[in-house]
Amino acid sequence: MINRYRWWELVLIYAGMALFLTFMLAPFIEAFMVSLRPLNEVFRIPYRFIAEGMSLANYHQIWISQPMLGRWIINSFGIALAVTVLSMMCSIPAAYAIARFKFKLRDGLLSVFLAVSMVGAAVLIIPLYKLMLALGLLNTYAAMIIPGAAFTVPTGIFLMRSYFMRIPAELEEAAYVDGASRLYTMRRVILPIAAPGMVVVAITTFITAYAQQFLFALTFNSKNHLNPLPVGLYQFFGHQEVRWNELMAASIVGVLPVLVLYVFLQRYIVAGLTAGAVKE
Amino acid sequence: MRRVDPFPYLLLVPALLLVGVIAAWPLIETFRLSFTDASMKQTQEYVGFANYAKFFQRDFWPILGRTLVWTSLSVSLKLVMGLIGAVLLNAAVPGRALFRILIMPPWVVPVAVGCFMWAWMYNGQFGMISGLGQRFGVFSGPFEFLAYKQAAFISTVVTDVWIGTPLVSLYLLAAMQTIPKDLYEAAWTDGAGRLYRFRRVTLPLLMPSITTMALLSTIWTFNSFEIIWILTEGGPRGSTTTMIIDTYRTAISRFRYGEGAARAVMILICLMVLSAIYLALLNRLTRKGRAK
Numbered sequence: 420m421i422n423r424y425r426w427w428e429l430v431l432i433y434a435g436m437a438l439f440l441t442f443m444l445a446p447f448i449e450a451f452m453v454s455l456r457p458l459n460e461v462f463r464i465p466y467r468f469i470a471e472g473m474s475l476a477n478y479h480q481i482w483i484s485q486p487m488l489g490r491w492i493i494n495s496f497g498i499a500l501a502v503t504v505l506s507m508m509c510s511i512p513a514a515y516a517i518a519r520f521k522f523k524l525r526d527g528l529l530s531v532f533l534a535v536s537m538v539g540a541a542v543l544i545i546p547l548y549k550l551m552l553a554l555g556l557l558n559t560y561a562a563m564i565i566p567g568a569a570f571t572v573p574t575g576i577f578l579m580r581s582y583f584m585r586i587p588a589e590l591e592e593a594a595y596v597d598g599a600s601r602l603y604t605m606r607r608v609i610l611p612i613a614a615p616g617m618v619v620v621a622i623t624t625f626i627t628a629y630a631q632q633f634l635f636a637l638t639f640n641s642k643n644h645l646n647p648l649p650v651g652l653y654q655f656f657g658h659q660e661v662r663w664n665e666l667m668a669a670s671i672v673g674v675l676p677v678l679v680l681y682v683f684l685q686r687y688i689v690a691g692l693t694a695g696a697v698k699e
Numbered sequence: 700m701r702r703v704d705p706f707p708y709l710l711l712v713p714a715l716l717l718v719g720v721i722a723a724w725p726l727i728e729t730f731r732l733s734f735t736d737a738s739m740k741q742t743q744e745y746v747g748f749a750n751y752a753k754f755f756q757r758d759f760w761p762i763l764g765r766t767l768v769w770t771s772l773s774v775s776l777k778l779v780m781g782l783i784g785a786v787l788l789n790a791a792v793p794g795r796a797l798f799r800i801l802i803m804p805p806w807v808v809p810v811a812v813g814c815f816m817w818a819w820m821y822n823g824q825f826g827m828i829s830g831l832g833q834r835f836g837v838f839s840g841p842f843e844f845l846a847y848k849q850a851a852f853i854s855t856v857v858t859d860v861w862i863g864t865p866l867v868s869l870y871l872l873a874a875m876q877t878i879p880k881d882l883y884e885a886a887w888t889d890g891a892g893r894l895y896r897f898r899r900v901t902l903p904l905l906m907p908s909i910t911t912m913a914l915l916s917t918i919w920t921f922n923s924f925e926i927i928w929i930l931t932e933g934g935p936r937g938s939t940t941t942m943i944i945d946t947y948r949t950a951i952s953r954f955r956y957g958e959g960a961a962r963a964v965m966i967l968i969c970l971m972v973l974s975a976i977y978l979a980l981l982n983r984l985t986r987k988g989r990a991k
Contacts, residue, residue, distance in 0.1 A: 424792065428893070432790045436798050439784055442861065443802050446816035449827045453819060466830020495809075505717070513714035520707035528711065535722045537974050539922025541943045542963045545732060545950045546725035569721030572714055601706055626807055633811045633925045638951060649811030653929065656815055663819055670815055674808040681807045685800055692866065693873030 447674075454478070454668035461664045477668035484662075488669055490644055491651035492676070495629060498563050498636075498647050502628040503621055505568035510575030511617065515605060517576065518583035519591070536573035540566065540634055551639050562639035563632060563647065571624050578623075578691065582616030583609070622684050623691035629677050648673045729967070732960035739954045750961035758945070759965070766941040766969075769856060770920045776860045777916055778909065781867025786897070788872045799869075806865040814929040817858045821845050821930070845931055848938035855927050855939050859920065867912055874908035875901060914977040918970065942966050 424432070452468060453461060454477050460470035481488055516522075517529060540547075547566060556562040586609060594604040610617070636650040643651070652669055655661070681688065733750055737743040788799055805813060823829045823843030832838040844854045878901065886896045924943050927933060933940035933948060940948075946966060950959025 424790075429792065432787060432792055433794075435783065435787050436794075439780075439787060440798070440801055443805055443865070445827070446813065446820055446861070447804060449820060450816045462825055464824070465834060466825060466827065468827075468831075509714040509717050512710035516707035516710035520704070522704065522707045525707075528715075531723070532714075532718065533978075534974060535718055537918050537970055537977075538722065538726065538967065539919075539924065539943065539970075541922065541924040541947055542966050542970075543722065543725040543729060544947060545956050545959050545963065546728035547721070548951070549728070549956075550720075550725065565717070566721050569717045572718055576714065630807065630809050631925075632809065633929075649809045652815060653811060656818070656929075663822075663825075666815060667819065670812045674804075674812055677807055677809075678804060681803065682800060685803065688803075689799070689869060692869055 450667040450670055453664055454671050456664050458662060458664055461662075477664045478672065481665050481669045481672065484665060485651075485655065485669060487643055487646075487651060488648075488672070491646055491648040492673055494560075494645060494651075495632060495647040495649075495673070496676070498560060498567065498632055499625050499628040501560070501564045502567040502571065503625045505564060506571040506575050506624050506628075507617065507621055509568070510572045510579055510620075511610075512605075513572075514576045514579030515583050515609065518580045519588070532573040532576050536570075536577075540570050544634070544638060548638060556639070558640055558642045558645065560645060563635045563645075566635050566639075567628055567632065571627060575620055575624060578620045579613070579616065582613050582620075586612055619687045619691035622687050626677065626681065626688060726967070729960045729963050732956055733964045735957045735960075737956035737960070743957070746957065750958045751965075753958065754961055754965070761937075762940060762942055762945050763965075763969075765852075765938075766921065766943075769852070769939075769941055770917060773856045773859045773863070773920050773923075774913060774916045776856065777863045777867050777920075778913055780860060780864040781871055781912070782909070784864060784868030785871035785875055788868060789875050802868060803865045805862050810862060810925045811929055813862055814858060814926055817854075817861070818845070818930055821854050846935055848935060851931050851935055852938050855930050858930060859923060859926050862926065863916065863920070867916065870912055871905065871908060874905055878904050910980055914973070914980065918973055918977070921966075921970065921973065942969070 452470075452473075455473035455475065456470045457472045457474075457476070460467075460472060463470070517525060551557050551562045556565075590608055590612070591604050594608050595601075599607070632647040633649045633653075636645075636647050637653070640646060640650070643654075652666065652673070655666060655669075734745055734747060735743040736746045736749075784802060788795065788802075820827050821829075821844035823841040823846065826844075828844065829838060829842045832842065833840065842850075845851045882900050882904075883896055886900055891899065922943060923941075924947065927939050927941060927944050928947070931939045933944040942962065943966065946959050946962040949955050949962055
């Protein structure tokens, strides 16, 4: 049959997969190995992948040498969750308006959102810093949440719009005939149907918000107890003598929750990421 | 007179408010600041094009050149790797689902944490790459990847490719799966081999998706900040200072807001050119699609 592979093709495919995965996973495997080493084995020449005296001791030690670690992880989750909620609250109604109603400026607005999604946050950092200063938001969670959400709204609008456009307009018309108001129709008829799509977009937004919380926290926050994990660890990374074994143990602890979340939700995340590909 | 329906506008208010305050206003403010000598001090004065003149005299061209090389190198590697990944993901072999799960972690974990891991990999004295390289005779002694100009440049590209490839793979896989099966079957009946089918069916039909991804990826890579900042902060001796890094350093580390803003405006102009190309290509592709 068409999909039957010859033996050498199979060898090629699996060899390709193995090479690909080596590149993708090597830093994680190495980080895990280092996290198990005692400090004298970390700084030992020649390099050995499997060192002597490997143990989970560093995973205990990090909570003592970095007392804020737990707080940073909670902050990371809290900030990502707040970014997601705020972003969805803004992008869902906007996407619905753009998908369903004809009005002046509609195409113009879509272009504006498209343009915004192309400007990196780092480019606008000066006025953003001044804005946060003027609003008195420096060193607050809000300074990390609000800009974080703003830069995810355009993508949210594009993805949600394609979900709304797939819902037949007759559903709304039927509701209007029955005398339902437009807000009621949106809340009780359309949003429940679009719910699976909204969940997908929310999960994707959350993962993105968790992965990219560095710039705003680095620039707008100097209070250690408000830091998300990446910036918290960055300080311990910036030191002259990095305790690599502990840094790697803390990194593994920090990425584990989101990796577990990914494995459980990966079906939805993949759907969210690729929704645009199929529609375009 | 026709009555204006307020409902859609009301739905747009939250998004417009958030994006307007956080993105649109700062965009305008960046332009304004770029013509002033704004800094830490309270007063600021209009200085005309002085900030731009200074930038052009000193280091604009080398930084622009470096940014373009960094971006195009990284994007082309991501596309090639991403396409290979998509082909592997699309192969109907056992273990494919596991492969799909295992290639995503670089994209899922915090970018900064991924960079810490790479910083260790690049460590010359004790890191894995240098260590294994010495053991197998590739390097004669410790090799500090982030300490030499070209090595640091390549190293930051490799990390960027590592983070960006999974998404490209998934996106191209999704596009591949929309190609109608009967096209392959027709080619197969005509006796076309696998490689021939890939070249004559998959690749041409994938072209619009590859173009879209190439342009989006170019824009994201052009804007890339975290990876370079964490690995090298733009060093050694400026060898990884791209436009974004240069702007951040001028504005935030040295508090020269006016000069930083002028540099940010130059980035915006580059992005505008890229977006114009993107929109033009997208329009041409959709028009072609409709004509069929």
